[in-house]
Amino acid sequence: MRTQIGIVGAGPAGLLLSHLLHLQGIESVVLEARSRKHIEERVRAGVLEQGTVDLLVDSGVGTRLKHEGLIHHGIELRFNRCGHRINLHELTGGKAITIYAQHEVVKDLVAARLEAGGKIIFDASDVSVHGFDGASPASPATIRFRSEGEVEELHCDYIAGCDGARSVVRKAIGADRSRIARELHDGVVQTLFAVAFRLQLHADEVPKALRTTIQQTTAGIREAINDIQAYVHGLEPSLVMLGGLAASLKQLAVEFESSSGMPVTVELEPNAVAALDGVATDIVQIVREALSNVRRHAQARRVCSRAVSEHL
Ligand SMILES: Cc1cc2nc3c(=O)[nH]c(=O)nc-3n(C[C@H](O)[C@H](O)[C@H](O)COP(=O)(O)OP(=O)(O)OC[C@H]3O[C@@H](n4cnc5c(N)ncnc54)[C@H](O)[C@@H]3O)c2cc1C
Helix, strand or coil: CEEEEEEECCCHHHHHHHHHHHHCCCCEEEECCCCHHHHHHCCCCCEECHHHHHHHHHCCCCHHHHHHCEEECCEEEEECCEEEEECHHHHCCCCCEEECCHHHHHHHHHHHHHHCCCEEECCCEEEEEECCCCCCCCCCEEEEEEECCEEEEEEEEEEEECCCCCCHHHHHHHHHHHHHHHHHHHHHHHHHHHHHHHHHHCHHHCCHHHHHHHHHHHHHHHHHHHHHHHHHHHHCCCCCCCCHHHHHHHHHHHHHHHHHCCCEEEEECHHHHHHHHHHHHHHHHHHHHHHHHHHHHHCCCCEEEEECCCCC
């Protein structure tokens, strides 16, 4: 089987993506682990933000939503038996929230896709993704899955991982990033080290004018090595340490200090750390990228990494 975009997951994200691609003339196939009945009855969200409502209406799947959705223009907070109305509509220049269950959105999107001849494969099990790291006509990006007992392959130009919080696609990308990081470290970096070492070894044997050139060249190679190592560091999926988020952030700071020479202070509010612990892997990755950017671009003299609860 072949398609332009293989989409894993028929939640709101996967279905809406498939619908929007269709409106742009791009073909897709959606693979869903559960049955159609299951996803159309799975109770989850109920509150749709204005942006979501606008997108659904503008893309032609908002008819029922407009009919059946309940619009709320504000909220009321009560203190000491007295109500205080917060008029969100006025405060935001006319925006509102709409109460319309997520599984109703899913029903509308499934109906729209099937009506337009779109393909959704329900009850797909053992889904795995392959070949998305350098897809070529000989080894295209492929989603392998089992449907009605048979192993099937879907070849695609691109794979979209819309398979929720425990995404198999995200995990696969993580594994791929590790492989690229390892290959860069064991291949290119070692070769550059060897070249720089050999040049340095013979620097004293050449005329003075050439010596300066050699020194400048080796300095350039070392800079390139540092850049690649910072890149490799960013590619490796974050390993959250046993001590959880707090220990991992402190460890990142220690590593950054020793490799960059820049002092790092870490300020962690216990409430903030507890609230973020469930997404610790993502947070560690974000902080790692941020530190890498500081090293490359900020020309900073010190760094402060803070987790505070004001926005949580
Ligand atoms: C109780 C609850 C209340 C919520 N309330 C709100 C709210 O009021 N407003 C709001 O905006 N958001 C709310 N949310 C969040 C909202 O439900 C999610 O943001 C939304 O479901 C995310 O959509 P998604 O398509 O990214 O992922 P999902 O809805 O999780 O869909 C992922 C799909 O992928 C499928 N899948 C998973 N693994 C595989 C696999 N290996 N192969 C194939 N298919 C796979 C799953 O079966 C699922 O159908 C709520 C969530 C919950 C749980």
